Amino acid sequence: xxxxxxxxxxxxxxxxxxxxxxxxxxxxxxxxxxxxxxxxxxxxxxxxxxxxxxxxxxxxxxxxxxxxxxxxxxxxxxxxxxxxxxxxxxxxxxxxxxxxxxxxxxxxxxxxxxxxxxxxxxxxxxxxxxxxxxxxxxxxxxxxxxxxxxxxxxxxxxxxxxxxxxxxxxxxxxxxxxxxxxxxxxxxxxxxxxxxxxxxxxxxxxxxxxxxxxxxxxxxxxxxxxxxxxxxxxxxxxxxxxxxxxxxxxxxxxxxx
Amino acid sequence: xxxxxxxxxxxxxxxxxxxxxxxxxxxxxxxxxxxxxxxxxxxxxxxxxxxxxxxxxxxxxxxxxxxxxxxxxxxxxxxxxxxxxxxxxxxxxxxxxxxxxxxxxxxxxxxxxxxxxxxxxxxxxxxxxxxxxxxxxxxxxxxxxxxxxxxxxxxxxxxxxxxxxxxxxxxxxxxxxxxxxxxxxxxxxxxxxxxxxxxxxxxxxxxxxxxxxxxxxxxxxxxxxxxxxxxxxxxxxxxxxxxxxxxxxxxxxxxxxxxxxxxx
Numbered sequence: 001x002x003x004x005x006x007x008x009x010x011x012x013x014x015x016x017x018x019x020x021x022x023x024x025x026x027x028x029x030x031x032x033x034x035x036x037x038x039x040x041x042x043x044x045x046x047x048x049x050x051x052x053x054x055x056x057x058x059x060x061x062x063x064x065x066x067x068x069x070x071x072x073x074x075x076x077x078x079x080x081x082x083x084x085x086x087x088x089x090x091x092x093x094x095x096x097x098x099x100x101x102x103x104x105x106x107x108x109x110x111x112x113x114x115x116x117x118x119x120x121x122x123x124x125x126x127x128x129x130x131x132x133x134x135x136x137x138x139x140x141x142x143x144x145x146x147x148x149x150x151x152x153x154x155x156x157x158x159x160x161x162x163x164x165x166x167x168x169x170x171x172x173x174x175x176x177x178x179x180x181x182x183x184x185x186x187x188x189x190x191x192x193x194x195x196x197x198x199x200x201x202x203x204x205x206x207x208x209x210x211x212x213x214x215x216x217x218x219x220x221x222x223x224x225x226x227x228x229x230x231x232x233x234x235x236x237x238x239x240x241x242x243x244x245x246x247x248x249x250x251x252x253x254x255x256x257x
Numbered sequence: 258x259x260x261x262x263x264x265x266x267x268x269x270x271x272x273x274x275x276x277x278x279x280x281x282x283x284x285x286x287x288x289x290x291x292x293x294x295x296x297x298x299x300x301x302x303x304x305x306x307x308x309x310x311x312x313x314x315x316x317x318x319x320x321x322x323x324x325x326x327x328x329x330x331x332x333x334x335x336x337x338x339x340x341x342x343x344x345x346x347x348x349x350x351x352x353x354x355x356x357x358x359x360x361x362x363x364x365x366x367x368x369x370x371x372x373x374x375x376x377x378x379x380x381x382x383x384x385x386x387x388x389x390x391x392x393x394x395x396x397x398x399x400x401x402x403x404x405x406x407x408x409x410x411x412x413x414x415x416x417x418x419x420x421x422x423x424x425x426x427x428x429x430x431x432x433x434x435x436x437x438x439x440x441x442x443x444x445x446x447x448x449x450x451x452x453x454x455x456x457x458x459x460x461x462x463x464x465x466x467x468x469x470x471x472x473x474x475x476x477x478x479x480x481x482x483x484x485x486x487x488x489x490x491x492x493x494x495x496x497x498x499x500x501x502x503x504x505x506x507x508x509x510x511x512x513x514x515x516x517x518x519x520x521x
């Protein structure tokens with residue numbers, strides 16, 4: 001019985017996950033290192049890589065700051081609205097990325113609610129950042145909140161009693177306690193930001209060399225029958241994903257220690 | 258990871274916490290979430306009223322894509338409930354070389370961009386492309402971690418004394434599993450399955466390459482929304498999106514109920 005269960009579990013993982021990913025990485029490397037290098041260093045690929053990095057570099061710090069703040073409010077505030085905040089925070093996990101993209105089009109598009117803004121939002125960097133922040137907004141708060149609940153607020157109270165102001169209490173007491181939760185949230189948020197496709201594909205406009213992110217590049221190459229190119233870009237994203245996985249495991253181990 | 262922590266409602270805390278100082282924080286984070294999340298979603302709801310909502314939502318193609326999405330998401334949730342529990346069981350109770358690697362791999366679908374997930378399945382299973390099986394496969398790929406990561410911690414924390422007591426009273430392993438272990442795992446299995454369901458209903462990236470988007474056949478609701486928007490019908494897209502949004506909110510409510518039930 002035990003062996004049947006084990007084999008079923010491993011077989012399921014192999015057919016669904018491991019073999020497909022391994023095959024793509026293999027196919028990506030098949031043409032040889034020079035070809036692969038050429039394919040991931042075309043001007044379009046480099047521009048997509050940079051855009052993805054810039055979007056992530058803007059979205060993740062925003063998520064970190066507001067995530068910690070939201071977690072603090074949910075766990076420490078007495079206001080009645082915090083339960084509502086808690087519910088709203090789950091929405092980005094449950095709503096379809098396409099609906100998120102559509103929502104941004106309806107707000108920032110031609111005749112949208114904020115369409116009158118003087119800056120071009122839709123089909124340019126701001127919209128891509130907004131979409132990315134939307135989809136990855138819950139990660140930090142959802143990792144930090146349980147830690148805050150677990151540690152309680154005794155130490156924070158003691159610090160306040162001893163005359164520490166709010167910022168000192170946060171920096172010296174709260175922040176060190178939540179650091180691994182925060183780090184895990186940042187890693188998850190980064191992975192999602194680098195890999196977001198649906199919401200970004202609706203709002204980006206997909207202009208090669210300008211508003212094309214790495215994931216959009218994969219789709220475009222696939223649709224233009226540039227399979228080798230699509231595999232190469234995918235392999236690059238897969239390598240990043242594996243690095244994220246390793247980091248996350250490492251951090252969870254540190255948090256438990 | 259996130260699967261287990263999503264929607265964990267706040268526990269009642271002692272009254273002495275320093276509340277008033279956080280009212281500014283409350284204002285700022287409400288404003289932030291309101292601006293980023295609520296305002297756009299509100300725009301979808303308002304815009305859907307522009308279109309004759311019922312005409313769009315009850316059009317044959319919309320109904321067909323919504324029905325297909327719901328059925329396949331139910332199937333995905335059910336398969337995940339079984340396979341996810343099995344995977345969690347093997348990871349917690351079985352010992353074999355490579356177990357930690359398997360544990361690590363479970364999270365891969367969360368870390369891998371969805372478009373890459375779709376591409377890998379196209380590369381390995383070209384024959385299923387443009388069929389309903391392809392959609393099922395893609396959805397199973399991206400939802401794999403939810404049930405595993407929800408059940409695993411519960412299984413780890415489970416008191417084995419009860420199982421041993423059941424066994425010593427003559428219960429066969431199957432009976433012990435059905436009467437002792439399964440009831441304890443049920444809230445976790447259900448909330449994992451609900452998360453997988455919600456994800457499957459809205460999934461786009463992994464499906465878009467592999468489904469072929471054949472109307473009345475493999476067209477899922479999210480891709481239909483995308484097509485409507487592409488053919489310059491934002492109001493129609495918004496109408497379908499509102500239905501999807503309604504399902505999301507419903508699932509979130511069910512999740513809260515399951516968690517309240519699980520704590521009793």
